[in-house]
Amino acid sequence: MLVQGLTNLPARFVRIILVCTDMTLVICALGLSFTLLGEFSLLLQPVSINVLIPAMAMIGFAGIIGFGLHRIKLVMFGARDVFKISLAALALSFLYAALLLATKLSGVPSKTIIFGGAFFCLSIGVRVLAIATLSFLRAQISDRRAVAIFGAGGVGIQLASALRQSSEMRPVFFFDDNPNLQGMAIGGIPVLGIKQMKKDLTDYKIDTVLVALPEEAKERRAAVIEQLEALGMNVRVLPSVVDLLVGRGNEALFRTVSPDEILGRDAVDLEVPDIAKSFAGRVVMVTGAGGSIGSELSRQIFNCRPAKIVLFDQSEFNLYQVDFELKELGRAGGIEVVTCLGSVTDPVRVRDVMTTEKVEIVFHAAAYKHVPMIEENELEGASNNVIGTKVVADAAAQNNVERFILVSTDKAVRPTNIMGATKRMAELVIQDIQTRSPDTLFSMVRFGNVLGSSGSVLPLFQTQIEAGGPVTVTHAEVTRFFMTISEAARLVLLAGAYAQGGDVFVLDMGKPQKIMEIARRLIKLSGRTVKESDSDVGDIEIKVTGLRPGEKLYEELLLDHDNLCATPHPKILRAEETKLSQSDVAAMLLELNVAIKTANASHMRKIVRERVDGYAEHSLAHGTKMPNPS
Structure with missing residues (x-):
């Protein structure tokens, strides 16, 4: 169509048209300066035809290019562009006056004023007319x-x-x-x-x-x-x-939609001024510091002004990224940042780092957390999540670390997958170690789904939306508790400050939300519309793919809601969960180590069934209805 053709002209052609138009306006303004004074006949004299008009054409071309009038975009025409045209008109007027004096023509002041005013008005008028014409033509496009x-x-x-x-x-x-x-x-x-x-x-x-x-x-x-x-x-x-x-x-x-916008609730205010006192001037170690939670936790600890922060991770790339970010800030703020590569399953390395760096507080965020992946790699999941937690906790107790905070998950409650089961076993290990470690306060924090973390629904849905869909949801009724990375990290810090020993902290996140509604909300907030299955109208389709192995329809934060206690923060609750005896934990760990060393996944699953309260293997994946949490 005409309008589309005009707007699709190459920039080079558009600029040529604008230069030619403005040069024509220069000559028109020159002609008006003579005509309005009744001296049109002088334009036909040799001095005008051979000298004045050619010279003004060249001067006009130089002025148009010099002031960039050919680069003014009609669609963004505004006060700045008007000012630019006024400067060009003023400059050309002075040059025109000089040319009139050189050619010894009369009426220099009058001709100069008329020329400058005429060029200014014509240049703006032509552009306004062009804008109005294009706007009118666009309005006639039927499919607009x-x-x-x-x-x-x-x-x-x-x-x-x-x-x-x-x-x-x-x-x-x-x-x-x-x-x-x-x-x-x-x-x-x-x-x-x-x-x-x-x-x-x-x-x-x-x-x-x-x-x-x-x-x-x-x-x-x-x-x-x-x-x-x-x-x-x-x-x-x-x-x-x-x-x-x-x-x-x-x-x-x-x-891109930010995590805060799809929470479906107000963000929880976790800004407690006294929290910084618990970590100021201390040596703090974060395991899994390169991960989504660990890196955000490290940033927030940094703001509490510790004396030193020890970043520990087995991923060289992830550790490099957070180290690069924090070391510059550390140099400026006088906070030492130490970067340590290593695995939490390596007791020698973990003990050496804690001893050498004189660690006082440990945040244990290192874990394998992706449910489907751990379901297929259960022995590695158990080794990292359970044995790794024991290694770090033992080292903390041996070094008389003041506080140890385990980052856990709501999937640890009545788990239906190995990831959740291994996190519950890690909690049992921490509870057991606390009974023999009076000098260290051990505590655990259970998260809901953390929006924006690696593997969460937010980056997955955003990638699918950018690709044009479909957005995949495993079940129309699946629900989850949600929190932002900032809320999650802040909750860990508060739990560390409120710890009394062996306690489990949870955040009151309101009601769980349907993943289906999260998908719909994200599509709309991204500027698209949902395409219903029975309609051709809409941009992005939502496709139900079926529950994955080990996936629940819903998650819980506690096994028993009757044992909740208040904390100084109204949105953070403390609970005392069921513990295993020391002998039971020792037997569990012994059997687990045997299963890992012999690569016996079946034996490992048998240990989970026997030791983890409420574990129901793959119940939803096989269509069994879970009991109502209430």
């Missing part, structure tokens, strides 16, 4: 969808400006709840109030609203999205900096 923009602030204005060159969408009006903006017209687009929003949307047959509110207005944005969805609108969310490619036939690029 009408949309509304919620938010007439800076973000909304940027979006409307970007959509001027779109062949897919055209903004009809703004909605805004600011009474000072209502009734105004921004770039020719009216700003309406929200009282009659439903009627206005219906009258103009609009089914898509672009929400253009700044990032800091999270609560307001969430309320607006909910209100628009209740009206049956397709809602697309734009960032504060509009990253939108339009007019080239490509799908608009919308922002």
Whole structure:
């Protein structure tokens, strides 16, 4: 089509057209400076034809290029561009005056003023006319969808400006709840109030609203999205900096959704001023420091101003990344950062690091955590998660470490998979060691699913959405507790500060959420629409793939809800879980070591069934209904 052809012209051709247009305007302004003074006949004299006009053409060309008038984009034409044209007009006027004096023509002041004013007005007028013409032509494109923009602030204005060159969408009006903006017209687009929003949307047959509110207005944005969805609108969310490619036939690029936005609840305020006192000036060791949780934990510990932070991980690449980030900060802040490669299953290496670095507090975040992978590699999972935990905990007790905090999971409660079972066995090991280690406070923290961590649904869904779908969900009714990486790391720090010995800490995360609803919310917040299975309408399909081996429909945080105790923080709870006797734990570890050394996975699973309370192997994978947690 005509408009698409014009907007798809190569930049080189567009600039040639603009240069030629502005040069023509220079000559027109020159002609007006003579004509309006009744001296048109002088333009036909040899001095004008042979000297004045050619010289002004060359000067005009140099001025246009020098001031970059050919680079002014019509779709973004604004005050800065008007100022640029005014400077060019002023400069050309002075040169024109000099040329008039050189050719000894009369009326220099009058001709100069008329020339400068005429060029300025013509240059702006031609551009405004071009913008209006292209806008009119775009409005006639039949398949250009009408949309509304919620938010007439800076973000909304940027979006409307970007959509001027779109062949897919055209903004009809703004909605805004600011009474000072209502009734105004921004770039020719009216700003309406929200009282009659439903009627206005219906009258103009609009089914898509672009929400253009700044990032800091999270609560307001969430309320607006909910209100628009209740009206049956397709809602697309734009960032504060509009990253939108339009007019080239490509799908608009919308922002990546942050974990906070899909929690379905308010973030838990875990900012406790006294928490830093527990770690300030201390030597803190983090195992698994290169992982998602370990690295965020290291960052937050760093903010507590420890004397030294010891980063321990077996992944060279992951450890390099967090080391590179923190060492620069450490040099600036006077905090020593020590990087140690090693495995938690290596007792000699672990003891040597703790002794050499004089570690006072240990956060044990090193673990294999991906359920399907551990289900197929159960012996490695048990070795790392159970034996590795015992190695680190024993070293902590032997070095009289003040506190040891184990990062656990809600999958440790009535587990249906080996990963959850190994984490529950690790908890049993910690509880047992506490009974013989009065100088060290051992505690455990159970997480829900951590949004944004490696292997979580958020990066998986985002990758699938960017690829155009489908988004895969294992079961329509599967639910999970969710928390952000920041909440998870903060919870660990608080647990370390509140520890009394052998306790389990959990975060009150509200009600568990359906993964299906998380998928729908993420698709909408990413600027797409859900494609229902029985319809061709929509962008991204959600596909149910079936539960994986060892996967539950729901997770729990506690075996017994009657043994909860309060902590100084209202959203953090402490529980006393069932323990095994010292002899039972010793027997469990002995048998587990035998199974690992003989590579006997069947024997390892037998140990889990006998020792882990509530373990139900693959019950959901085979269609057995789990008991209700209540």
